[in-house]
Amino acid sequence: MKLLRAGLAALTLVALGACTTAPSRAPAPAAAAVAAVEAAPPAHDNLNATLWMQSSAEYAATARGIYAAAKRSLDQALEDPNWNALPRGESMSGFESKPPAIIADADETLIDNSAFQARAVIEDRGYTRESWVEWVQARDARAIPGAVEFAQYADSRGVTIFYVTNRDAPDEYEATVANLRKLGFPVAADASNVLLRGDARAPAREKGERRRYVDRSYRVVQMFGDNLGDFLDGINSDVATRQQLMAPYADWWGVRWFMLPNPTYGSWPNAVLRGCEKDTNPRACLRSALRHDY
Ligand SMILES: [Mg+2]
Structure with missing residues (x-):
């Protein structure tokens, strides 16, 4: 206004x-x-990013390429009992004889909430908790291109998919399970393979505890996300620290770990904002992080 x-x-x-x-x-x-x-x-910071995810052939091609690579990699992983995709040190010994599982984030990894982002752009506002809850309860998220086909292929190979999402338990549990099922993602009859943030089985905010919960009974062969926290804990830090955290896993991307692009939100802008004084205008802070010296 x-x-x-x-x-x-x-x-x-x-x-x-x-x-x-x-x-x-x-x-x-x-x-x-x-x-x-x-x-x-009025200008809105999320206009281009949201349009790219909703409209571009380039985004759909990128997502499909990731899931096609994941399918080939899964075949390899299932043949190799020593293949494990948990961060080093997170897996218990003896995983080699356990049944295979995949850990996948939901939002902007398997399911597409870009209509929610689009509404914020159209109404010229930012994120609000109230509007998010309303969106989740509507159960209208669509599938990311290639995701359902991949998930159904993994299921057909006897791989259990654990949906590890930071949607909030218990309030968003029922709607999330219903939305996943509606789109054709394999969900157990008791929905025990859906783990929201605050799940009584592993209630920590970060996802490491939920990964270790899965590891107790399964060999985790792949992980999928759109945010570094879908793979590693401790990522709510500055830009340089996040780069250091992921450096030891450089050759896991596209093999054991699969990152979907999401320019609309995530922990990455917060990492940039950490470099600025608290009273700096957020947009001015983000602009100051642009590099033009090479
Ligand atoms: Mg996500």
Whole structure:
């Protein structure tokens, strides 16, 4: 609204200026000024990113490529009992004889919430908890291209998929299970393979405890996410620390770990914001992190 008001003020000044040079003309009606502002909507930081995920052939191709690579890699993993995709040190000994499992995040990894992001852009606002809960309860998220086909292939190979998501238990559990099932993702009859944040079986906020819960009974052969925290704990840090954390796993990407692109939200902007003073304007802070020296 601030931007709308600023735009209207600017347009009013232009109209007033026009009046001084052409006094015989009638002033433009206010409705025309409003229409002009509506024709040039306010800037929103998520417009391009959301459109890219919703509309571009490039995003769909990227997602399909990731899941195609994952399918080939899964075949390899199932033939090799020593293959394990948990971060080093997280897996208990004796995993070689356990049945295979995959750990996958849900939002922007398997399911597409871009309509939720689009609403925020259209309404010119940011994230609100209230609007998110309403979106989750509607159960209208769609599948990421290639994700259902991959999940069903893994299921056909006898691999259990654990959906490890930071949607909140218990409030979002039922709707999340229903949305996954509606899209064709394999979910156990008792939905025991869906682990939300705060699940009584492993209630820690970060996902490591839930990964170790799966590890007790399964050999985790692949992990999928759109955020570094879907693979490693301790990632709510600065940009350099996050790079250091993932460095030992550089050759796991596209083999044991699969990262889906998500430019619309995640822990990455917070990592950039850590580099700024608390009272810095967030957009100014993000801009100051742009590199132009190479
Ligand atoms: Mg996610």
